[in-house]
Amino acid sequence: MEKVRLLTAGVFGTALLAAGVWFAPMPYLVEKPGPTLDVLGADVIAVTGADVSASTGKLLLTTVEVTDVGGGADAVGAWFDDRRALVPREAVFPAGQSDEQVQQVNQEAFATSESTAIAVALTEMGQPAGVRVSIDVREIGGPSAGLMLVLGIVDKLTPADLTGGRVIAGTGEIRADGAVGPIGGIPQKLHGAKAAGAEFFLVPEGNCAEAAANPVPGLTLAKVATADDALLALKTVTAGGVPAPC
Numbered sequence: 001m002e003k004v005r006l007l008t009a010g011v012f013g014t015a016l017l018a019a020g021v022w023f024a025p026m027p028y029l030v031e032k033p034g035p036t037l038d039v040l041g042a043d044v045i046a047v048t049g050a051d052v053s054a055s056t057g058k059l060l061l062t063t064v065e066v067t068d069v070g071g072g073a074d075a076v077g078a079w080f081d082d083r084r085a086l087v088p089r090e091a092v093f094p095a096g097q098s099d100e101q102v103q104q105v106n107q108e109a110f111a112t113s114e115s116t117a118i119a120v121a122l123t124e125m126g127q128p129a130g131v132r133v134s135i136d137v138r139e140i141g142g143p144s145a146g147l148m149l150v151l152g153i154v155d156k157l158t159p160a161d162l163t164g165g166r167v168i169a170g171t172g173e174i175r176a177d178g179a180v181g182p183i184g185g186i187p188q189k190l191h192g193a194k195a196a197g198a199e200f201f202l203v204p205e206g207n208c209a210e211a212a213a214n215p216v217p218g219l220t221l222a223k224v225a226t227a228d229d230a231l232l233a234l235k236t237v238t239a240g241g242v243p244a245p246c
Contacts, residue, residue, distance in 0.1 A: 033192030034063030039152030049130040057163025064185035106141025113146040121153035144183035146174030164238030169193030170202030178227040182206030187214040208246035
């Protein structure tokens with residue numbers, strides 16, 4: 001009888017703890033697939049001083065959307081949903097920084113990413129004289145769009161269609177030397193890309209292990225360490241081949 005009482009007390013205590021988690025404010029956020037953007041779209045990359053080619057395919061910039069946890073049910077749902085992830089709030093909004101300060105940091109990172117992408121792309125094209133590039137992407141922050149912006153600029157300045165009519169998504173921070181740095185939210189970006197119709201996904205080499213551990217059926221992963229690797233992957237896809245996998 002004593003064992004029954006102890007067991008009952010333990011179950012009751014666990015129930016109280018669960019109730020506390022269910023109703024207490026959550027120190028977590030939910031990451032989920034955000035919208036994609038075709039960087040070859042008419043209003044994204046503008047080039048002056050050179051002829052611009054058209055493409056029949058798409059190069060998709062991928063994003064992650066971050067939202068508040070909508071209570072215990074939402075937290076549990078996110079835990080069991082491979083499209084979503086629970087992340088500590090302080091990983092997104094560091095202690096001591098306001099939401100406005102975090103947004104400013106992300107906007108500055110994106111602005112740096114834009115300018116670096118333009119410089120790297122023009123270097124790939126041999127620094128053509130008189131060419132000017134501007135980028136108009138709104139409501140996206142952070143550095144992870146860099147790689148796809150490079151590819152979009154090069155595609156526009158190259159007579160050949162680098163997409164081969166395929167839908168290719170990707171992500172990655174671009175550095176001044178053309179190296180592609182790892183980013184966050186790979187599982188969510190893979191799902192977002194697939195939902196947008198992508199067949200291939202360019203993955204920074206530093207994210208390959210995570211991407212390979214979270215495969216999305218029908219989406220082929222291509223490992224890229226540099227902008228040159230990414231351009232080679234596009235060439236391989238256009239030729240009907242399979243790019244270097246993760």
